[in-house]
Amino acid sequence: MPEKRWFWATLTLSSITIVSVVLAAWELVENRLFRDADYITLHYLYITRGVASSLLLAFWAAWFVLHQRRKSEADLRRSRDLYRGLLEAFPGAVILYDAELRVLEWNAPAERMYGYPRDEILGARLPILPQPKTAELEDFLRRVQSGVAVLDVETLRQPRSGEPFEVQLSLLPFREGPGPLCFLEVTSDIRERVRWRRQMMEIEKLTSMGKMAAGTAHHLNSPLAALLIRTELIRRHSTGPAFDADLARIEEGLQFCRHFVQRLLDFTRVMPLEKAPQDLATVIESIAGFFQPAILSRQVNLTVDTSEGRGQLVLADRNQLETLLLTLLSNALDAVPAGGEIHLRCRRSPGTVGFTVSDNGSGISAAHLEHVFEPFFTTKEPGKGTGLGLAIARNVVMEHGGSIAIESQPGEGTTAIVDLPLAAVGEAIEKVVP
Numbered sequence: 001m002p003e004k005r006w007f008w009a010t011l012t013l014s015s016i017t018i019v020s021v022v023l024a025a026w027e028l029v030e031n032r033l034f035r036d037a038d039y040i041t042l043h044y045l046y047i048t049r050g051v052a053s054s055l056l057l058a059f060w061a062a063w064f065v066l067h068q069r070r071k072s073e074a075d076l077r078r079s080r081d082l083y084r085g086l087l088e089a090f091p092g093a094v095i096l097y098d099a100e101l102r103v104l105e106w107n108a109p110a111e112r113m114y115g116y117p118r119d120e121i122l123g124a125r126l127p128i129l130p131q132p133k134t135a136e137l138e139d140f141l142r143r144v145q146s147g148v149a150v151l152d153v154e155t156l157r158q159p160r161s162g163e164p165f166e167v168q169l170s171l172l173p174f175r176e177g178p179g180p181l182c183f184l185e186v187t188s189d190i191r192e193r194v195r196w197r198r199q200m201m202e203i204e205k206l207t208s209m210g211k212m213a214a215g216t217a218h219h220l221n222s223p224l225a226a227l228l229i230r231t232e233l234i235r236r237h238s239t240g241p242a243f244d245a246d247l248a249r250i251e252e253g254l255q256f257c258r259h260f261v262q263r264l265l266d267f268t269r270v271m272p273l274e275k276a277p278q279d280l281a282t283v284i285e286s287i288a289g290f291f292q293p294a295i296l297s298r299q300v301n302l303t304v305d306t307s308e309g310r311g312q313l314v315l316a317d318r319n320q321l322e323t324l325l326l327t328l329l330s331n332a333l334d335a336v337p338a339g340g341e342i343h344l345r346c347r348r349s350p351g352t353v354g355f356t357v358s359d360n361g362s363g364i365s366a367a368h369l370e371h372v373f374e375p376f377f378t379t380k381e382p383g384k385g386t387g388l389g390l391a392i393a394r395n396v397v398m399e400h401g402g403s404i405a406i407e408s409q410p411g412e413g414t415t416a417i418v419d420l421p422l423a424a425v426g427e428a429i430e431k432v433v434p
């Protein structure tokens, strides 16, 4: 403690100096003024001198100690402010707790991340540990006690409200002077990072699945076509209605396989688009006409209103645009009962032109709605839906720089909304003057 020793040395030296000065001054006064004083006067004079020098010394010591104390307090306050400032400025949640998991320190990011105010949590037992992670923390504490810091581990912590979420955690030993060993837990919220990583893995999986599917579909395409021709030939040598019914079932199965293979090829194919300015209203009208027989056979009412899209050009691949419309129309047709309604309308907003396909069919539950664009998601029975229709539709819209959304009320109906960017003026002129 060099500072303490310095303090006492200063106090002693200054006290000796003060006493010497008092004594010297007194001697001077005594020699000058009390040269002929009697014994009693001299006696009182010595007593007064003793009292005066003691008082002066006591006063000096008190002042000195007080001054030093104030200085130390100011130093302490400054270093406390610095320590708190550093703690609060730290981007992650910093929590200090003892071996019984009693919280000793809790910074502002910890308040924000876990929802517990500092004043409430200090002294309480660590409340953010999810039950399944208790054994893990015990293991971490043992490791830290044996001198090994736990660094950058991914785990879960539970906020005051809501579900446990992913955090990156470091646990370090912390000891204040000769006090007991405590634990410094530093965590940061990595939900976003984990979400991205999962998405990347999903994309990776889908990409390899897509490649595999494309290869498989390619190999199946020709044998399926051959099988369909064979069934057609067999039908010509039919031997009775029972045989015909079996054949029809085989044919239906083969048709679905062919449809599935075609969808897979559409979904996985990476083909250069042949984009040209297209009048959206014209494309919609031609597809509506093409779709009419299917509509009539199911006794459904289809209304088409292209007034808002008339003369509006989009730069698009005509085949892809037709695929998009057919996909949305067949979904609507599958959803409505006989006598149901489907409305196909053009819509126009600044910079975009698009269309809506709405129906008054079964609608989609909220739980299903968030999955409808995922490849292979279908609620149709096996052999009926591939679950690729909307995935293909979304690919088409994305490739054209547009947007697609599905709104639905279960039991009331569904609306698919597509918006595409309007073709720029130069592209439009190409259409008029080819």
Ligand SMILES: Nc1ncnc2c1ncn2[C@@H]1O[C@H](COP(=O)(O)OP(=O)(O)OP(=O)(O)O)[C@@H](O)[C@H]1O
Pocket: 263, 331, 332, 335, 359, 361, 362, 363, 364, 368, 372, 377, 378, 379, 380, 384, 385, 386, 387, 388, 389, 390, 391, 414
């Ligand atoms: N208009 C709609 N009304 C009700 N449900 C719909 C509608 N459009 C889509 N869905 C739901 O979204 C799911 C996925 O649609 P998607 O077009 O991708 O595949 P699918 O229609 O099941 O199969 P496929 O298109 O090969 O026939 C459907 O199974 C259905 O549950």
Ligand SMILES: [Mg+2]
Pocket: 327, 330, 331, 385, 388, 389, 390
């Ligand atoms: Mg579909």
